[in-house]
Amino acid sequence: MSDSRVLFDLPGPRARRRQRLGSLLGALLVLVLIGLALWRLGSNGQLEPERWAILFDPSTNVPQRLLEALGNTLEVAAVGMVAATALGALLAVGRLSDHAWVRVPVVTVIEFFRAVPLLVLILFCFLFLPQVGVTLSAFGALALGLTLYNMAVLAEIFRAGIQSIDRGQSEAAYGLGLRKWQVMTFILVPQAVRRMLPVLIAQLVVLLKDSSLGFIVGYMELLRTSRSLVETLNFSFGPRYTFQLYVAAGLIYIIVNVLLSQLAKFVESRSRRSPKTTAAPTDLATGAAPGTATGPGPAGAALLGPGRPGEES
Amino acid sequence: MRITRYAAALAATGVVLAGCSSDAGETTEDAADNAPEVATEVEFEPGSTMAEIVEAGELRVGTKIDQPGFGLANTAGEPEGFDVEMAKLVAAEMGLSEDQITFTETVSANREPFLQEDRVDMVAATYTINDARKEVIDFAGPYYVAGQDIMVAAGNPEGIEGPEDLAGTTVCSVEGSTPAETIRTEYPEAELVLYDVYSKCADDLRNGNVQAVTTDNVILTSFVAGDPESFELVGNPFTEEPYGIGVQKGADDFREFINDVLTESFEDGTWADAWDQTAGAITDTEAPEPPTVDRY
Amino acid sequence: MSFLADNFPLLRDAFLTTLSLAVLSGLVALVLGTVLAAMRVSPIAALRGLATFYVETFRNTPLTVVFFFLAFGIVYIDLQFPSRFITAVAALSLYTAAFVSEAVRSGINAVPPGQAEAARAIGLDFRQSLSTIVLPQAFRTVVPPLGSVWIALAKNTSIAAGFAVTDLTAVLQRLANANADELALVFLAVVAAYLLITLPSAWVIGVLERRLAIVR
Numbered sequence: 001m002s003d004s005r006v007l008f009d010l011p012g013p014r015a016r017r018r019q020r021l022g023s024l025l026g027a028l029l030v031l032v033l034i035g036l037a038l039w040r041l042g043s044n045g046q047l048e049p050e051r052w053a054i055l056f057d058p059s060t061n062v063p064q065r066l067l068e069a070l071g072n073t074l075e076v077a078a079v080g081m082v083a084a085t086a087l088g089a090l091l092a093v094g095r096l097s098d099h100a101w102v103r104v105p106v107v108t109v110i111e112f113f114r115a116v117p118l119l120v121l122i123l124f125c126f127l128f129l130p131q132v133g134v135t136l137s138a139f140g141a142l143a144l145g146l147t148l149y150n151m152a153v154l155a156e157i158f159r160a161g162i163q164s165i166d167r168g169q170s171e172a173a174y175g176l177g178l179r180k181w182q183v184m185t186f187i188l189v190p191q192a193v194r195r196m197l198p199v200l201i202a203q204l205v206v207l208l209k210d211s212s213l214g215f216i217v218g219y220m221e222l223l224r225t226s227r228s229l230v231e232t233l234n235f236s237f238g239p240r241y242t243f244q245l246y247v248a249a250g251l252i253y254i255i256v257n258v259l260l261s262q263l264a265k266f267v268e269s270r271s272r273r274s275p276k277t278t279a280a281p282t283d284l285a286t287g288a289a290p291g292t293a294t295g296p297g298p299a300g301a302a303l304l305g306p307g308r309p310g311e312e313s
Numbered sequence: 314m315r316i317t318r319y320a321a322a323l324a325a326t327g328v329v330l331a332g333c334s335s336d337a338g339e340t341t342e343d344a345a346d347n348a349p350e351v352a353t354e355v356e357f358e359p360g361s362t363m364a365e366i367v368e369a370g371e372l373r374v375g376t377k378i379d380q381p382g383f384g385l386a387n388t389a390g391e392p393e394g395f396d397v398e399m400a401k402l403v404a405a406e407m408g409l410s411e412d413q414i415t416f417t418e419t420v421s422a423n424r425e426p427f428l429q430e431d432r433v434d435m436v437a438a439t440y441t442i443n444d445a446r447k448e449v450i451d452f453a454g455p456y457y458v459a460g461q462d463i464m465v466a467a468g469n470p471e472g473i474e475g476p477e478d479l480a481g482t483t484v485c486s487v488e489g490s491t492p493a494e495t496i497r498t499e500y501p502e503a504e505l506v507l508y509d510v511y512s513k514c515a516d517d518l519r520n521g522n523v524q525a526v527t528t529d530n531v532i533l534t535s536f537v538a539g540d541p542e543s544f545e546l547v548g549n550p551f552t553e554e555p556y557g558i559g560v561q562k563g564a565d566d567f568r569e570f571i572n573d574v575l576t577e578s579f580e581d582g583t584w585a586d587a588w589d590q591t592a593g594a595i596t597d598t599e600a601p602e603p604p605t606v607d608r609y
Numbered sequence: 610m611s612f613l614a615d616n617f618p619l620l621r622d623a624f625l626t627t628l629s630l631a632v633l634s635g636l637v638a639l640v641l642g643t644v645l646a647a648m649r650v651s652p653i654a655a656l657r658g659l660a661t662f663y664v665e666t667f668r669n670t671p672l673t674v675v676f677f678f679l680a681f682g683i684v685y686i687d688l689q690f691p692s693r694f695i696t697a698v699a700a701l702s703l704y705t706a707a708f709v710s711e712a713v714r715s716g717i718n719a720v721p722p723g724q725a726e727a728a729r730a731i732g733l734d735f736r737q738s739l740s741t742i743v744l745p746q747a748f749r750t751v752v753p754p755l756g757s758v759w760i761a762l763a764k765n766t767s768i769a770a771g772f773a774v775t776d777l778t779a780v781l782q783r784l785a786n787a788n789a790d791e792l793a794l795v796f797l798a799v800v801a802a803y804l805l806i807t808l809p810s811a812w813v814i815g816v817l818e819r820r821l822a823i824v825r
Contacts, residue, residue, distance in 0.1 A: 019652055026655030040686040061388040115760070115807035116800055117767035119778055127785055128792050130430035205669065212671035216509075216771065218418040220390070223673055228386050231379040231512040235539040239519060243685045250674045257669035422786040429789060449789055488779070489786040506693065506773045509782075513681070513773075520684045522693070 046243050054233075054241050055248050062229060062245075069225035070252060076139060076221065077208040080146030084207065085200070087147065088154025089193075093184060095159055113152035119213050121145040126217045138219040142211065150207050157199050161192030201264035205257045212253075223249055349401055349583060355408035362560075362567035363407055366434055372409050374400040375419030375427050375436040375559075379512040381535035382592035383439050392416050396437040398587035399456055399558065399575075403435065406574045420509050422489030425449050428561050435571070436559035439532060441491045442607070451564060452557030453571035455604045456584070459529035460550025461492045464518065464536060467545045471524050475549045479503035482524040485514035492528040495552060511536070519543045529554045534596040555604065572606045579603035612791050613798055616784060623780040624802045630694070630766040630776060631806065634701035635759055641702060642709025647739060649714055660710065667707035672768055676700045680772050697769035701762060708758045716751030717743055749821045756814030763806045777802050 041047050054060050094106035113121070122145035125136055136144060165188050173183045193200075212223040220228070226249035233241045357364035366372055376396050377384035383394040397416070404414050419427050419438050427433045428450045439459070442452045463484075465473050471482060480502030486493040488507045496505055506523050508514055514526040515536050526533065530550050537544045558575075560567050578584040585600035593600055613620075648660035667675070679690065679700045690696040720743050728738035748755075770778035781799040785792055 019654075022653040023655040026653055026659065030655065030659055037686050044685050044687070046685050061390075065388065065390055111808075111811070115764075115804050115811065117764035117778065117803060119767040119770070120781065120796075120800060120803065123778075123781065123785070124796055127426055128796055130426075130432075131789075131792055135430055135432065209669075209671040212673045213768070215673065218420065218423070223671065223677070225390075227677070228378060228390070229388065231510075232386055232388055234512065234515070235381040235385060235535070238540045238542065239516070242516075243682055246674070246677055246682045250670055250678065253671055253674060254666065254669045258665070261669065422782055425786065425789060485773075488783055507775070507779070507783075508773050509771060516681050517773075520681070520689065522689070 041243075051241060051244050055244060065225055065229060066222070066248065066252065069220060069222040070256070072219070072225075073208070073211050073221040074256075076143050076146065076214065076219065077204075077211045079143045080150060080207050080211070081204050083143070083147040084150035084154055087151035089158050089189065091151060091155035092158035092162060093189070095155065096162060096184075098180070110152045110155050113148050114156070116149075118145060118149045118210055119216060121149055122213055122216060138214065138217040141217050142214045142219050142221075145213075146207055146210060149210075150203065153203055153206075154200065157196050157203060158189075158192060161196035161199075162188050164195060165191050198264045198268040201260060201267065205260050205264075208257060208260065209253065222252060349398075349405040351405045351410050352408045355406075357407075358566075362434075362564045363570055366567075367407055367409065370409070370413055372400070372404045372407065372414045372435070373417065373433040374404075374414055375417050375424060375433040375438055376400065377420070377438045377510075378416075378418045379510045380439060380532050381539055382531060382595045383535070384437075393591065395457070395587060395591040396439065398591055399437045400435065402578055402583060402587070403558070403571055403574050406570075406577075420489075421487045422509065424489075424559060428559050431561065434560070434567070438559075439529060440557055440559050441529075441554040442557035443491060446559070450559050450562050451568050452559055452607075453568045454557035454575055454606055455555035456558065456575050456606075457531070457556040457601075458604050459531045459554040459556060461495060461527060461552040461554060462530035462533055462550045463547040464515075464526045464533040464544050465524065465547060466518060466521070467541070467543055469545055469547070473525055473547060475547070476500050476503075476527075476551050479525060479527070483522075485517050485523040485526045486528055487511055487514065490528060491554060492552075496527060515540075515544070531592060531596070534598075535592065538595045538597070555607075557607075569608070572608055575606050612788065612794055616780075616798075619780055619784075620777075620798055620802065623775060623777045624805070626694075626774065627763075627766050627776040627802070628806060630697055630701065630769060630774070631759075631763040633698050634705060634766070635762055637698065637702035638705035638709050638758075638762065639755075641706035643713055643744075645706060645710035646713035646717065647744075649710065650717060650739070652735060664707045664710050667704050668711070670704075672700065672704050672765055673771070675704050676768060676772050679703075693769075693773040697766070697772060697774045700772075701765060701769070705758060705762045705765070708761070709755065712751050712754035712758055713744075713747060715754065716747035716749075719750040720746045752821055753814060753818045756810065756817070760807050760810050760814075763810065764803070767803075 038047070045051070054062050055066075056063055058064060091106055091110055094102050095110065097103045097106070122141055125144045125148075126138070126141035129136060129141075162184075169187055169191065170183050173187045178186070211221055214221040215224040215227065218224070226245045230242050230245050233245075355367065357367060376392050376394075378386040378392050380394065380396075383396045384392045385394055386392050400414060400416075401411060404411070417427070417433055419433065419436055421438075424436050424438055424440060425446060428436055435453075436450075440452075441459075442455055446452070461476075463473055463476065463479070465471060471478070473479065473482070476496070476499070479496070479500055481504075483504045483506050484496060485506045485508065486496060488509060493505065493507060496503055506514075506517065508517075511526070511528060511532060514523065514528075517523045518526050519540070526536075530546065530548075533544075533546050537546050558571050560571065575584070578587075584603055588600035592598075645660045645663060648656040649664070651657060676697070679696050680693070683689070690699060724742055724746060725738055728742040733742065766776055767778040769776050770782065777799050781795060784795045788795060
């Protein structure tokens with residue numbers, strides 16, 4: 001059901017008037033809510049321009065700190081992304097192995113890391129590994145935690161992708177006399193990666209967001225830095241800049257992630273146009289990720305047809 | 314252990330910037346020029362903890378970054394406070410400049426693990442000396458004796474005068490701290506709310522989510538000084554919390570060395586100076602009589 | 610082992626806290642997320658826009674930021690939750706609702722258009738065709754992704770530990786700090802407790818997935 005307009009009549013003049021009224025009322029309600037929030041903020045003095053100026057005033061060090069923190073966030077996320085993608089692909093292939101002695105341990109690893117909270121994993125890397133002789137920095141513990149967790153999730157995404165490739169592809173390849181590893185590397189994995197790119201990128205957004213859990217080990221990523229600034233400024237000025245700093249941190253995350261998601265949508269629209277992947281997979285997101293990766297999966301994006309208002313395509 | 318010292322001047326590190334458009338710009342201005350003199354030509358017995366640290370050219374110090382007066386990050390991200398000054402004193406006596414100190418945030422629950430796992434050489438983080446901790450790490454000092462106290466909302470609406478009055482109220486403290494343990498074991502009637510850092514407790518008290526915050530009086534005094542419109546100190550300390558400098562278990566040479574540094578600073582006034590510039594400046598109090606270090 | 614026995618009440622309470630956090634937030638998120646999904650396919654543009662804005666905002670914000678906002682931010686618009694547990698439930702439900710909405714929407718999209726067309730042809734209106742024809746079928750295809758969201762939620766509850774909720778992760782930190790020599794046991798116990806929630810869930814979802822797949 002790619003077009004939800006099936007669900008309701010093409011509105012006639014009266015219905016259109018009614019809908020316009022509905023839209024108007026809905027918009028009005030939203031505006032009232034926003035207005036209420038702004039009014040409360042205003043009467044608490046939170047909208048004073050001076051309070052927001054701190055975010056852009058280099059003499060306070062705040063913009064520099066936020067920028068540096070964003071760098072730290074991106075750095076740990078990038079390391080996690082690369083490592084998790086590589087290991088995830090490896091695990092996916094292992095899971096599809098014909099040999100039980102490969103498959104069983106791989107499945108165990110995947111299921112285990114998918115079932116444990118990331119926060120606990122990070123703490124494990126940080127607190128327990130040193131007891132067995134592997135001392136990691138806060139950066140290392142966070143990067144390793146992110147990698148272990150996301151590689152398991154990505155492995156499942158890749159597996160779903162590989163299994164979604166039409167069986168004719170591998171049959172034809174075997175028919176040509178290719179060996180199993182050749183079929184995997186030359187035929188299945190390239191197609192799977194292309195097909196799963198949107199879900200993959202959605203999971204990378206999750207990874208980037210999850211780097212905010214670095215606060216637990218004292219890694220100065222974006223959120224911990226904002227918090228630290230709040231603590232410092234609270235002490236000197238009372239809670240004068242608290243709200244502003246939280247808003248700033250939230251907005252920076254949203255902007256970076258929306259950019260990443262846009263990239264996902266762009267890649268998706270390109271791969272959809274490509275004739276090589278015309279057999280559009282249905283519900284690939286489904287078999288994948290019990291991470292928060294219910295991202296813009298192929299199925300979800302099918303709705304992004306032309307002319308849907310309120311939807312950036 | 315032979316230490317020769319020559320004076321070595323150190324340039325001011327405070328950054329003064331003009332033309333701020335927001336109040337917060339002013340915080341960077343009070344970065345005081347209070348660097349202790351760095352010893353030169355220091356020699357340590359080869360193989361000693363100090364020799365290893367000097368060899369590495371880096372003193373790794375665990376401290377808090379959210380406790381005004383003792384260890385609070387300035388807007389540039391560098392910690393400032395009495396604990397930080399103690400670390401600088403130790404570094405200076407080892408011939409290490411301020412730049413050679415690496416500060417790491419150690420929240421209360423991380424202090425022992427950080428020492429045990431060799432992530433830091435010493436911890437100066439409002440760290441109470443007690444026997445349970447001595448089983449896994451060692452302490453130099455004390456360099457200050459605090460007492461557990463209670464902070465309430467300004468005006469003390471609940472009429473809390475001491476720990477007995479906490480029964481039935483929500484009290485905030487920090488996981489892994491001695492004050493939290495004291496409330497848990499001795500005043501179980503109080504409902505304990507635990508965060509990882511005290512600043513969240515202060516936020517919660519300001520917002521009315523908890524009725525009291527309990528920890529060492531010096532920490533609370535600084536919070537009150539920062540926001541007197543919201544907070545008030547009960548002023549009835551009910552425990553003794555000797556602050557020590559945590560070192561790795563068995564690093565007895567380093568412990569003795571720090572004890573020497575502390576004792577010397579008690580006598581020559583640098584300890585009192587450090588107090589005046591940090592916690593003393595905030596709480597507007599004179600430096601107390603220095604404690605006696607416990608060379609166990 | 611006596612160490613675990615000594616701390617059993619603590620671990621049990623923490624387990625129950627984690628479980629109730631997950632269940633309560635899951636229920637609220639399910640309701641809110643379904644409403645959001647319905648809004649996203651509704652004829653009224655303002656509702657669609659609002660739901661899209663909501664989903665995009667929460668999907669792109671780290672859960673920890675949501676927690677900070679609800680715990681320490683909304684006081685500036687004069688709002689306050691009665692307890693930290695409720696704050697945690699609110700943060701988890703608001704965040705998870707966005708993902709529920711996406712899962713349900715993808716389910717709606719997976720229902721063959723013929724079904725909706727037929728419903729419309731026999732004269733059902735938007736509300737009727739959505740609630741009696743499309744959503745019941747959508748929920749079937751939606752079980753696996755919803756299951757994933759549920760498991761993610763169960764794990765995400767751990768963030769509440771940073772916000773004064775004594776859940777499994779908070780107890781992990783407390784015990785780890787107090788018993789460095791028993792660290793392996795501490796981790797084992799807490800991880801086992803989480804697995805006690807996530808593994809059976811994964812199994813039930815797998816069974817449901819297989820059973821419902823045949824129906825269609």
